[in-house]
Amino acid sequence: MTLDAILQVVISGLLMGLIYALVAAGLSLIFGLMDVVNFAHGELMMVAMYAVFTLWQVSGLDPLILLPIVAALMFGIGVAIYRLLISRALEVRFNKGMVQIFATFGLAIFIRGFAQMVYGGEFRSITSSWLANRTANIYGVYLPLPQVAASLVCLAAFGILLAINRTEFGRALEATREDREAVALIGIDRDRIFALGWGLGSATVGVAGVMLAGFYYVSPNVGANFALIAYVTVALGGFGSMIGALAAGLLIGEVEAITAQLLEPSLKQVGMFAIYLAVLMFRPRGLFGKI
Amino acid sequence: MKLFGYLAAATLVLGAGQARAADDIVIGAVYPLTGNSAPVGLDAKAAYETAVEIINSTHPEIPMLMGKGGGLDRLGGAKIRIVFADSQADPQKARAETERLITQEHAIAIIGSYTSATAATISQVTERYEVPYMSADNSSPSLNQRGLKWFFRTSPHDEMFTAAMFQFFKDEGEKTGHKVGSVALFYEDSIFGTDSSNVQRKLAGDTKVTVAADIKYRANSPSLSAEAQKLKAANADVLMPSSYTSDAILILKAMNEIGYKPKAIMAQAAGFQEQAFLTGAGALAEGGMSRSSFALDAVKSRPAIAPVNALYKARNNKDLNDNTSRDITALVVLVDAINRAGSVKPEDIRKALVATDVKGSETIMPWAGVKFDETGQNTKGTPVIQQITGGVYHTIWPFDVAVQDAVWGVGP
Numbered sequence: 001m002t003l004d005a006i007l008q009v010v011i012s013g014l015l016m017g018l019i020y021a022l023v024a025a026g027l028s029l030i031f032g033l034m035d036v037v038n039f040a041h042g043e044l045m046m047v048a049m050y051a052v053f054t055l056w057q058v059s060g061l062d063p064l065i066l067l068p069i070v071a072a073l074m075f076g077i078g079v080a081i082y083r084l085l086i087s088r089a090l091e092v093r094f095n096k097g098m099v100q101i102f103a104t105f106g107l108a109i110f111i112r113g114f115a116q117m118v119y120g121g122e123f124r125s126i127t128s129s130w131l132a133n134r135t136a137n138i139y140g141v142y143l144p145l146p147q148v149a150a151s152l153v154c155l156a157a158f159g160i161l162l163a164i165n166r167t168e169f170g171r172a173l174e175a176t177r178e179d180r181e182a183v184a185l186i187g188i189d190r191d192r193i194f195a196l197g198w199g200l201g202s203a204t205v206g207v208a209g210v211m212l213a214g215f216y217y218v219s220p221n222v223g224a225n226f227a228l229i230a231y232v233t234v235a236l237g238g239f240g241s242m243i244g245a246l247a248a249g250l251l252i253g254e255v256e257a258i259t260a261q262l263l264e265p266s267l268k269q270v271g272m273f274a275i276y277l278a279v280l281m282f283r284p285r286g287l288f289g290k291i
Numbered sequence: 292m293k294l295f296g297y298l299a300a301a302t303l304v305l306g307a308g309q310a311r312a313a314d315d316i317v318i319g320a321v322y323p324l325t326g327n328s329a330p331v332g333l334d335a336k337a338a339y340e341t342a343v344e345i346i347n348s349t350h351p352e353i354p355m356l357m358g359k360g361g362g363l364d365r366l367g368g369a370k371i372r373i374v375f376a377d378s379q380a381d382p383q384k385a386r387a388e389t390e391r392l393i394t395q396e397h398a399i400a401i402i403g404s405y406t407s408a409t410a411a412t413i414s415q416v417t418e419r420y421e422v423p424y425m426s427a428d429n430s431s432p433s434l435n436q437r438g439l440k441w442f443f444r445t446s447p448h449d450e451m452f453t454a455a456m457f458q459f460f461k462d463e464g465e466k467t468g469h470k471v472g473s474v475a476l477f478y479e480d481s482i483f484g485t486d487s488s489n490v491q492r493k494l495a496g497d498t499k500v501t502v503a504a505d506i507k508y509r510a511n512s513p514s515l516s517a518e519a520q521k522l523k524a525a526n527a528d529v530l531m532p533s534s535y536t537s538d539a540i541l542i543l544k545a546m547n548e549i550g551y552k553p554k555a556i557m558a559q560a561a562g563f564q565e566q567a568f569l570t571g572a573g574a575l576a577e578g579g580m581s582r583s584s585f586a587l588d589a590v591k592s593r594p595a596i597a598p599v600n601a602l603y604k605a606r607n608n609k610d611l612n613d614n615t616s617r618d619i620t621a622l623v624v625l626v627d628a629i630n631r632a633g634s635v636k637p638e639d640i641r642k643a644l645v646a647t648d649v650k651g652s653e654t655i656m657p658w659a660g661v662k663f664d665e666t667g668q669n670t671k672g673t674p675v676i677q678q679i680t681g682g683v684y685h686t687i688w689p690f691d692v693a694v695q696d697a698v699w700g701v702g703p
Contacts, residue, residue, distance in 0.1 A: 005524065008549055012516040020513075113325070121329030123536055125571035133547055133575060144548035215548070217540045217571050221327045225513045260517030266480045266507040268517060 001261075004140035009257050015147040017253020019212060022154040023226050024233035024245045025161060026204035032240015033177050033197040036086060036100050040108035041230060042223025043115075044202050048074050048209030049218040050115060053124050062129050064149065067210050071203045078202025081107065082195045090194075108223075115220040123217040131214060150211035157207050161242050164200070173197060177240060232276050238289025247287060251275070315372035316363070316635060318625070319392030321403040321413055323380035327511060327537055330567055331405050331614060332377075335428070337607035338615035339373050339402070342622040344602060346371050355595035356653045357623045357630070365633040371626055374398060378409045385409035389416040399635050400425060400625055405614070406535075407431035407483045414442045422637045423644060427621030428614045430559070431486040435666040441637075443644050445621045445661055447672035449483075449533075449559060452582040453490045455674040456531070456557050457498050459688045463697055466690075475504035475527035475553075477518065477542065479534055484510075487533035487559045503527035511537060519545035522553065529555045536562035540571040547575050552702045556580060557676075564613040569682055574703040580678045585616035586657045586686040588694045589675075596655045611655070620654050624661050657692055 027041045038044075048070050055066045089103040090096070126132065131145040164170045175183050176193045184190055216222070233252055237244025252272050259271030279286060320339055322332035345353060347370045350360045362368040374396045378385035385404060392398040393416070401417050402425040404410045410429035417424035418441050426434060426444035430452065435444055460471040476491055478484030484507070495502050504525030508518050519542060522530060530553040532542060539562035546553065558581040562568050569576060587610055590596050599619065600611050611619070624647060629635065632643035649661040651671070660671040676688035678697055687697045 001524075005520065008520060009517070012514075012520070012549070016514045016516065116325060116329065121325070121333055123330065123540060123565075123567040123571055125540065125573075127570065127573050133544065133573075135548060135550055137550055142548065142550035147548065215544060217537055217567075219327065219537065220325075220329070221511075225511050229513060256514070257517050261520070264507055265518045265521065266509045268512070269509065 007141045009261055010254065011141060011143065013254035013257030014250065015144070015151050015253070016257070017250040018151040018154040019147075019208060019249075020226070020229050020233055020252050021246045021249025022157055022208040022211075023205055024230040024237070024249055025158065025242060026201035026208075027230050028234045028237065028240055028242065028245045029161075029204065030197055030201040031234060033173060034090075034180070034194055036090075037104065037231075038201070039101065039104040039227075040081075040111060041205060042225075042227030043108045043111040044074065044077070044223070045205045045209040045212070045226060046115060046218070046220065046223035047077065047111060048206035049213040049216075049222060050119060050124075051206075052210045052213050053126060053218050056126050056129075063126060063210055063214050064130065067153070067207065070210050071206050074206030074209075075199040075203040078199040079195045081202070082198035086198065087191060087194070112220050112223075119220070121220060123219045125217050126213055129214060133215075144215065146211075146215035150208075150214065153207060153211050157204060158242060158246055161200075161204065165242070169193075169196065229272075232272065234286075236276055236279055236286055238286030241286070241288040241290070244286055244288030315370050316366070316629060317396055317398045318371060318373050318622070319389065319396060319398030319401045320373050320375050321378050321385050321388050321392070321401060321409065322375065322405055323409075324375065324377035326379040326381075328380040328405060328535060330536065331565065332380075334607060334609065334612075334615050335405065335618045336375055338603060338611070338618040339375075339622055341599070341603045341606055342619045342626075343371050343373055344606075345599065346623065346626055353595050353598045354653075355599065355623065355655060356627050356649055358595060363626065363630040365630050366635070373402075373622075378404060378406075378413075380406050380409060382408045382412040386412040386416055389413045390420075393417070393420045393422055398422070399637060400629070400640060402427055402618075402622060402625060404429060406481070407434060407486065408481045410434055411482060414439055417441050423625070423641055425621050425625045427618045430561075431482050432490060433482070433486055435668040439667065441641060441667075443625075443663055443667040443669075445624050445669045445672065446617045447584055447658075447674050448668065449487045450490045451672065452559065452584075452674050453487070453494055455582055455676060455688075456491075457494045457500070459557075459676045459697075460500070460529070461498065462688065462690070467697075469699055471500060471528045471555075473501040473503040473525075473527040474529045474531050474557075475506070475522050475525045476502060477504070477506045477508070477522060477530060477532045477534070478559075479510040479538060480507050481510060483535075483561065484533045491531055491533075491559075501527075508538070510535065512541075515541045515545040516548060518542065519549055519551060522546065523549055523551035526551075527554070529553075529557050531557050531559070532563070533559040534562050536565045536568050539563050539565075539568045543572040543575045547702070552700075554701070555699055556701050558582070560584075560613050564684070566609055566612070569679065573682075576679050576701075577682070577703060578679060578698060578701040580676060580687070580697070581613075581684065582674050583613045583677045583684065583686075584656060584658070584672060584674050585611065585613045586675050586677070586692060587611060587616075587684070588686055589657045589692055592692070593652065593655055593657065599655050616655055620656050620661075623654075624649060657686075 237248030260268035376388035628643040
């Protein structure tokens with residue numbers, strides 16, 4: 001293998017890894033905050049992809065311009081899901097865990113069915129944008145511009161998430177995560193924090209969805225392809241840890257790219273799951289997990 | 292009293308409706324109607340509904356088998372009714388749904404099913420219940436080689452399709468001097484992809500073409516960039532993909548992302564024949580070639596194409612493609628057999644299917660005809676090779692039905 005081919009593998013892994021990280025970040029946020037696994041996480045990403053696709057079709061504006069609109073929309077959807085569904089699922093007295101699983105799982109199936117009803121099962125693509133199908137060639141190594149843009153946005157999103165952690169709200173998030181009963185005593189409205197957490201988590205995966213739509217197809221099942229990897233990323237990085245999600249996403253991207261080169265491409269997920277199992281065995285709280 | 296009158300009238304109407312429904316001949320169709328393969332399944336549904344419209348309703352005659360309309364004349368004008376079931380492209384769900392169609396819906400024949408993996412389980416069930424399975428659009432060669440008595444397939448399979456590809460390479464080489472010395476195989480990891488690659492590997496060996504890359508990939512992967520890099524390293528004369536729609540879009544994008552333009556693409560149809568692929572891949576797909584069992588542009592020799600396509604388009608807002616044309620053909624061949632049998636007993640239908648001998652000109656396909664061998668495979672389904680120019684497939688081989696010459700090169 002030549003040097004530029006090796007570099008190409010590393011860069012492809014890096015670009016994909018950042019997307020995985022951003023998809024996982026929202027999941028990790030909600031999981032870490034309130035111990036709820038959101039099985040509809042991939043579907044939220046799919047909703048964002050359809051949203052940007054529809055807005056692009058109607059307005060003809062570039063997905064990059066539509067990014068803040070979709071992120072705001074997804075924030076609203078996240079808050080609504082918490083208020084209408086999750087907060088009620090949290091109130092049940094027995095078998096809480098199961099109820100939460102079924103609530104989000106049912107939501108996933110509903111969203112998927114709804115998307116198919118509205119858009120049909122067709123695969124859609126954003127065919128014209130500033131960056132569509134463009135690449136930059138740097139000394140024989142190719143950089144696909146839509147993915148480079150996605151990676152930059154991903155890094156920026158992580159920057160924002162980490163900055164939020166340092167604000168009053170971030171500290172309230174952290175406190176609620178540590179002891180959700182005690183925070184009420186110091187005047188933090190737990191319900192409001194949870195709702196904002198859901199909003200933030202959905203907006204994050206929404207950003208990932210918008211950037212992904214720039215170089216990926218949109219279909220009702222597109223979320224499922226990424227959701228499994230997101231769960232692995234969260235578990236690997238440590239529940240609730242943003243840095244963990246980032247590191248684990250990058251690790252998974254690289255391991256996947258390298259495994260595909262060393263073994264058969266159909267076995268490329270083997271390396272990723274091997275590392276996941278090893279972490280589960282030797283460090284069950286994940287690479288950066290505190291709990 | 293007035294209310295009673297209405298109720299009585301309503302009961303009569305409903306009763307009459309039910310009586311008519313009971314006389315309908317029920318055929319079960321198992322397709323992926325939700326999930327990743329749903330677009331193809333929903334197109335198939337529209338295709339069958341079009342065929343049923345042609346068979347059942349009264350209309351000017353369409354020059355095609357069962358194109359007369361008015362139901363099945365040898366069964367007193369009985370109407371065909373199709374009951375659809377959703378397999379979600381899952382072989383186990385397909386098995387359960389087939390059983391339900393036969394036992395609950397009393398389907399006297401099953402038609403299906405797009406993915407070959409589901410056809411494998413469906414045809415096991417139909418064999419056990421002894422009802423015919425008409426394989427409309429499954430292309431794995433192994434399906435008819437399992438000694439099944441109730442399996443029939445109008446469509447050519449991937450061995451015949453692949454033979455056509457290599458024959459095309461040879462013919463093109465003799466005609467223009469453009470030789471194909473190496474191919475790269477790229478295939479998804481279910482029965483369709485692996486069977487297709489097995490045939491391609493064998494035929495490449497037989498025709499002394501080097502297999503420069505042999506890449507099996509996981510269907511519906513989030514990324515195919517590693518696979519694209521392997522294809523780039525091999526840089527074969529022709530890339531031969533066997534992929535469903537989502538992966539077909541993704542691999543063309545992935546190759547472009549690493550600056551790789553394959554010298555030529557010869558696809559085992561499937562996803563590459565879908566409109567969603569042509570739209571999604573856009574200019575990247577330009578020049579791509581694919582086998583097909585259908586030629587929309589063969590209107591001269593097949594006068595039924597225009598009226599059938601118009602009816603289908605009115606229903607689904609799309610032109611007929613490789614899959615939907617095969618679906619319509621399979622259904623009319625099956626219904627013609629039921630009509631010839633003059634009976635709804637499965638054994639009579641099976642005998643009529645065995646005796647089928649339809650001329651190509653009685654179908655919408657560019658085939659020599661429909662005649663089943665002892666394995667239930669149509670031996671007269673002759674494929675064509677098509678190429679994408681201007682975002683549309685045009686027939687380029689066999690040369691006698693071609694509408695334009697092949698051009699080598701892929702992409703904008």
